[in-house]
Amino acid sequence: MYEVNSHLLKLANDLGLELHFVDMNRSGIYFAEEQAIFLSNKLLNKNSDFEIAHELAHCIKKHGELSAYYYATSYSRQKLEFEANRIAIEILMFIWSSDYDFEKEHLNTVKFMEYYNIPWNLESYVRESMSNY
Numbered sequence: 001m002y003e004v005n006s007h008l009l010k011l012a013n014d015l016g017l018e019l020h021f022v023d024m025n026r027s028g029i030y031f032a033e034e035q036a037i038f039l040s041n042k043l044l045n046k047n048s049d050f051e052i053a054h055e056l057a058h059c060i061k062k063h064g065e066l067s068a069y070y071y072a073t074s075y076s077r078q079k080l081e082f083e084a085n086r087i088a089i090e091i092l093m094f095i096w097s098s099d100y101d102f103e104k105e106h107l108n109t110v111k112f113m114e115y116y117n118i119p120w121n122l123e124s125y126v127r128e129s130m131s132n133y
Contacts, residue, residue, distance in 0.1 A: 002044060007095045008052045012037065015059055019052065030055040032064020049095075050088060050116045057087035085122055089129050092116050097133070107133065 004019065012019055021041040028039040028051045037055040039048060058064065061083055069076050096112060107130045109123065118126060 002047055004052065005049050005095060007098065008049060008056065008091075011056055011091070012052070015056065017056070017059060027051045028055045030058040030064060032059070032062075047115065047117050049092060050118050053088035053091040054084050056091065057084040060087060086125055086129075089118070089122065089125055092118075093129050093133060 009019070016035050018036045020036055020038050021044055022038050024038065024040050026040065027043065028037060030037050037052065037059075039051055039055070043051055058080070061080075063070065063080050063084065066080065070080050071077065092112075096115075109126050109130060112118070112130070113120065113123065113126055
């Protein structure tokens with residue numbers, strides 16, 4: 001079983017959120033009214049930090065208050081998911097740099113993405129975040 005990153009647990013706690021691993025078909029969901037993030041228990045056997053950071057990003061950006069917008073159109077949903085992905089990557093970049101002492105030129109996109117199980121369709125966002133780091 002994989003252990004959830006202590007930085008993410010602290011962030012969730014600081015935001016007043018509880019993390020729950022449950023049996024469900026999607027990877028995760030943030031419920032603002034419950035102050036909780038529910039994650040698939042299938043994630044317990046792998047690094048689930050990206051999924052957790054993604055759901056934390058929804059909380060940070062107060063996407064729970066935008067549920068009508070989220071479900072209004074596929075464009076609006078994609079826009080909020082894009083924002084959550086970008087913030088999740090920023091959160092993980094901060095954690096990565098806090099946990100590992102390295103020089104900027106030693107940042108490695110592939111290793112970072114593989115470690116955090118970040119979907120490959122987000123590679124350009126990861127590269128951009130690393131270039132801005």
